[in-house]
Structures are given as structure tokens and as C-alpha cells.
């Protein structure tokens with residue numbers, strides 16, 4: 439294959455592969471003189487092909503500075519709109535640990551000022567570990583969501599006694615009763631009565647209490663936070679604002695009998711433009727949230743609440759790229775498309791492909807200038823017919839395979855935005871090994887999880 443035309447050629451190529459576009463989170467990506475995909479850190483750039491050649495594939499490459507930049511930007515945006523509009527409340531970002539529990543992801547977020555949100559006793563144990571080691575300063579706030587077992591509730595009580603600023607968010611009446619003797623502040627989760635378009639099954643939502651159920655509780659001792667989480671990947675601005683309006687109506691009612699209530703936690707839901715569908719920017723959204731709550735509070739003569747959010751995917755997904763090698767191609771009967779078989783598995787490593795039909799941004803990591811392109815469907819290595827990615831019944835455009843598919847010159851492809859949820863969902867269908875995970879920061883590469891060996895995987899199954 440021919441080497442790429444430089445200069446303007448690369449400008450067009452970048453446009454073709456949708457790189458360098460902030461709205462798509464691809465402004466970190468570029469193409470170098472070898473037609474390889476690169477990731478920029480300031481004026482340094484990582485050549486992803488050099489990395490896979492050195493560390494093998496499949497590879498997950500994590501860039502902590504991307505995560506840090508995104509969080510810093512988000513906190514700054516909230517704080518500057520709060521300042522500009524003289525909003526009297528504060529903003530608190532709580533990182534939902536379920537989105538990615540790897541230590542290497544959580545620590546940079548905490549150092550950047552994130553508070554935490556847990557969804558289980560086991561996640562709270564990680565907080566306990568950091569707290570006991572003295573690694574968390576006393577300003578950090580922890581919100582505890584999720585259905586709570588006795589172990590979870592007892593751990594909350596224990597950490598409260600150790601002066602951690604921790605708030606259990608009551609999910610149901612059993613938790614409410616259990617926490618009757620709890621000494622600290624509590625929150626309550628509202629099953630908010632609003633329909634939005636998102637990755638969440640609203641017809642059978644089982645989380646939180648309805649407005650009527652909360653009303654029946656009367657005064658709630660030490661109530662501080664009203665929380666809701668209505669879904670992930672919320673696609674329109676109005677769908678983000680709708681539950682805020684509903685929950686502020688409940689907030690105003692609750693505030694009358696619970697003067698200690700002072701925070702609205704709007705949960706997660708800020709999307710990643712995986713499929714380029716949604717059309718709003720985070721700036722507009724934050725401005726509109728603050729404007730709406732200010733007006734509402736003025737109209738209803740209540741003090742505007744502090745605002746907490748738990749946007750997980752938005753912060754974390756763009757900080758990781760997954761790279762696979764194409765090991766062969768196969769004909770697809772009665773179609774001009776071809777299967778490209780990769781050296782990993784969608785079902786194991788990128789489970790959302792199967793679970794929520796995620797649309798990924800896929801680009802070649804080399805041969806980016808090849809003009810001979812093929813409409814492909816990508817096949818994973820497990821034996822399952824669902825282990826595939828078809829671009830949502832469409833196709834993935836990739837360069838024609840080089841003659842050499844085994845060695846150095848094989849075609850590699852990169853899947854963007856793989857940093858959220860995929861690790862905790864990962865599995866071992868057909869006993870395939872999980873990819874190596876690299877951390878790239880300050881121009882250095884560290885292996886943070888080596889590729890599992892056959893023995894590692896076998897051990898998981900008692901061998």
C-alpha cells in the first residue's frame with residue numbers, strides 16, 4: 439500500500455476519519471507521517487501502532503490526562519456559570535465508581551477534585567481502603583447509592599463514625615427504617631415521573647421511591663440530598679431538563695417540611711457522541727440547568743440548592759482506546775461486504791456492543807491513507823454468532839487488508855471511547871484472555887494489566 443500524501447492530504451484524511459473534532463471527542467487524535475493513528479498529549483504524540491507492536495494486541499490504552507482534562511473542564515464550567523449568574527449554591531462532582539473501578543482511573547479523578555459515588559458495599563470498601571490509609575482528605579464527600587445490604591449499611595455507619603463525609607441515599611422503605619437511628623445526613627432517591635429517551639428501561643424502573651411514597655414518609659430526619667438518576671446517554675437537552683423540572687417540584691415540597699434539604703443530585707446521563715445523534719454541548723446544558731433552577735427557586739421563593747452530578751460515561755469513556763488486529767477476512771454470502779475477524783472479542787471486551795447495541799467510532803490505526811476501502815462487519819473470536827459489530831446493521835469502512843495479515847504489517851483498528859463500563863462487564867467466553875491494558879502519560883508507557891495467560895483464565899474456573 440502506498441504511503442500517505444502529507445500536508446493537505448492529511449487534513450482531508452483527518453476529516454474523513456472524523457478526527458480532530460472536539461464535539462466528537464476526537465480532538466486528541468491525529469495521523470502521522472507513517473499514516474498511523476496518534477494520540478496527542480500537549481506537543482507529544484503516541485503512535486498507537488508502535489505501542490501495539492511493542493506490547494501486543496488486543497490492547498487497551500488508557501490516557502489519564504484525558505480524564506483529568508475532562509473533569510477539570512466540567513468543574514470549571516459549572517463554577518464559572520455559578521459565578522456569572524450569581525447562583526448562591528455550590529457544585530459537587532461525584533464520580534460514579536461503577537463506571538470504571540480501576541485504581542488507575544479513580545485516583546487521577548480524586549486528585550483532580552472528584553467526590554465519589556458508590557453503588558455497592560464492595561465499591562465502598564475501596565473508599566474505606568483509601569480513607570484508612572489517609573489518602574483522602576477530609577473535604578471529600580461520598581454518596582452511597584444502590585440497594586443496601588446490612589453489610590453496606592453497617593459499613594456506611596462505620597465510616598460515618600470515622601468522620602468521613604458520607605451520605606446514604608435511601609432507595610426504599612427498608613433502608614429508611616434501618617437508617618432511623620443513623621446519626622448523619624441522608625439523601626433520598628426519587629423515582630422521577632418523567633419519560634426520556636435513553637439507555638434505561640423506564641417501563642419497569644425499580645429504583646428509588648415515587649413522589650407519593652416520599653410524601654407518605656413525612657419529615658425525614660437529617661434529609662440533605664434529593665437524588666434521581668433517570669438514564670444513560672440522554673440524547674436531547676429537553677430530556678435532561680425535564681426530570682430536573684419534575685424533581686425541583688418535589689424538592690420545593692420536601693423543603694417545606696425538611697429545612698435541612700439543600701442539595702439536588704441529578705445523577706448520571708450526560709452522553710458520549712458514539713453515534714453522533716445528540717446535538718447539544720455541555721456548555722449549553724450547564725448554563726440551562728443553572729438558569730432553570732434559579733428561575734424556579736425565585737418563582738417559588740426557595741433557596742437554590744447545591745447541585746451535584748454523577749456523570750460517569752461522559753468523563754471516562756474518551757480516556758481509553760481499544761486496538762485489535764484483523765486476523766483474516768471472509769466473504770459474506772450475497773453481500774459485497776466482508777467479515778474482518780479480529781484477535782479479540784466484542785462479547786468479552788466491549789460487551790455494550792451486544793448488551794445495548796452501542797455504536798462505536800472505529801478507525802484504522804494504520805494504512806489510514808489507503809484509498810482501497812472495504813465495507814466490513816467485524817467478527818469477534820468467540821464461537822458466538824452475536825460476537826460481532828456491524829455498525830448497527832450498517833457497516834464499518836476500513837482499508838482493504840494488506841497481503842500480510844500475520845506479522846508487523848497487519849491491519850489494526852482502533853475503537854474509541856471504550857473507557858466506561860466495559861471492564862466491569864468483561865467476560866471470558868471461550869476462555870479468551872482479556873487484553874493487555876497500558877497507561878500512557880507524560881510520554882511514558884506503563885503496563886497496568888498484563889494480557890491474561892491461558893493459566894490465568896483457567897484459574898478463574900478452578901483449574
Ligand SMILES: Cc1ncc(COP(=O)(O)O)c(C=O)c1O
Pocket residue numbers: 534537555583667669670671705706707708748749750751752
Ligand atoms: C445512580 C447512578 N449514578 C450515575 C450513573 C452514571 O451514569 P452515566 O455513566 O450514564 O453518566 C449511573 C449509571 O448507571 C447510576 O446508576
